[in-house]
Amino acid sequence: MKVVIIGGGIAGLCMGIYLNQYGLEAIVNERKGSVSGGGHAFLMHHEGISILNELQTEADVLPGKLVDTFVFRRPNGELVNQLPLDEWQCFKRTDLTAYLSRLMPEEKLYNERSFSHFIYEGGRIVAAEFLNGEKEYGDVFIGADGANSMVRREIFGEVKFETGRVKEIVGVVEHPDLAEGYAGKFTKFQHENKGLAFGLIPTTTTELVWYIQYDPETLGDVEGDSPKDLESFCKALLKGFPSVVETVMDNNDFSTSYVWNTRDFDLLPSFHRDNVVLIGDAAHLALPFTSAGTTNAMVDAKVLSKCLKEEKDYTAAFFCYYDHRAAQVEGHVLLGRQLRDAFLNTGMAGFALPLIVDQSE
Incomplete structure (x- = not known):
């Protein structure tokens, strides 16, 4: 069996590594010219880290920084709560994708292959064709091409x-003193009576990732698309927040920051059609409040690869995969919406940790 994976991000790379470890031929096709690394950084729960530990070799050193404390404050600096976090880490996306790409056999990882369409013979998909004219023939095709999946669109239509x-603004700032002072901490300042929060997490000994979550319906939105427009909006939005927030804004390069329009979609009735199957955000998309997206993509790869290895054929493997994953990822979609609603509910005095439910095999 030859498996053609479309998408060389974290989901696609994990899938390819697992399948090659199991002795199944798997080709990973990435649309970019090098390691896929959109976005800045993310939190990962211990379940995702355990998968990385399964994939690594003895010589590998995992990237990422331990995050062992959640600090929840109000914009005036008032401490609401401080809690230990069990086995969470913060990863830079580019570092993790570069790490995973080194675990793939070089001859089975292709870049500059942006998916165009499938090629059919006798009513069955036999190859994927890419915009550069190249084709990859196979028996099974896996769409790991993210929330805007072209593979999903071709086999299921529009979701x-x-x-x-809620919108998010995300950035990375270089500041060794802040990175040292906030090492190991996920610090969040959340307004008590409107949908506005600022989060800060060190990614290295000198660098921190920050984000703003805000309700554009009540707080307005950035006008214009220049870095200066974004900077002005962020500073106005965060007026009155503690000095650490002001320091981050003053030292940030807004040309590398971006606005994220969060969204999700309901659980699909199936993750496959014929010999094509979806994983990661292509298969299921939840809001970011759960911090579960990357871990879910990696769990998809683990479960599907095991099903392909153990089931009698790929159709049985696809049903096995859906049976294992559907209820869990639907739960995360619903949880994301619940946390979103709590964030937007100005009467809420509480808070929400990044949270996913542990998923046993």
Whole structure:
């Protein structure tokens, strides 16, 4: 069996590594010219880290920084709560994708292959064709091409995206003193009576990732698309927040920051059609409040690869995969919406940790 994986991000790379470890031929096709690394950084729960430990070799050193404390404050600096976090880490996306790409056999990882369409013979998909004219023939095709999946669009048509109603602005700032002072901490300042929060997590000994979550319906939105427009909006939005927030804004390069329009979609009735199957955000998309997206993509790869190894044929493997994953990822979609609603509910005095439910095999 030859498996053609479309998408060389974290989901696609994990899938390819697992399958090659199991002795199944797997080709990973990435649309970019080098390691895929969109986005800045993310939190990962111990379940994702355990998968990385399964994939690594003895010589590998995992990237990422331990995050062992969640600090929850109000914009005036008042401490609401401080809790230990069990086995969470913060990873830079580019570092993790570069790490995973080194675990793939070089001859089975192709870049500059942006998916165009499938090629059919006798009513069955036999190859994927890419915009550069190259083709990859195979027996099974896996769409790991993210939330805007072209593979999903071809086999299922358009999905109905639901707006997340909350936007995020994300950036990375270089500041050794802050990175040292906030080492190991996920610090979040959340307003008590409106949908506004600022989060800060060190990614290295000198660098921190930051984000703003805000309700554009009540707080307005950035006007214009220049870095200066974004900087002005962020500083106005965060007026009155502690000095550490002001320091981050003053030292940030807004040309590398971006606005993320959060969204999700309801659980699909199936993750496959014929010999094509979806994993990661292509298969299921949740709002970011759960911090579960990357871990879910990696669990998809683990479960599907095991099903392909153990089931009698790929159809049985696809049903096995859906049976294992559907209820869990639907739960994360619903949890993301619940946390979103709590964030937007100005009467809420509580808070929410990044949370996913542990998923046993």
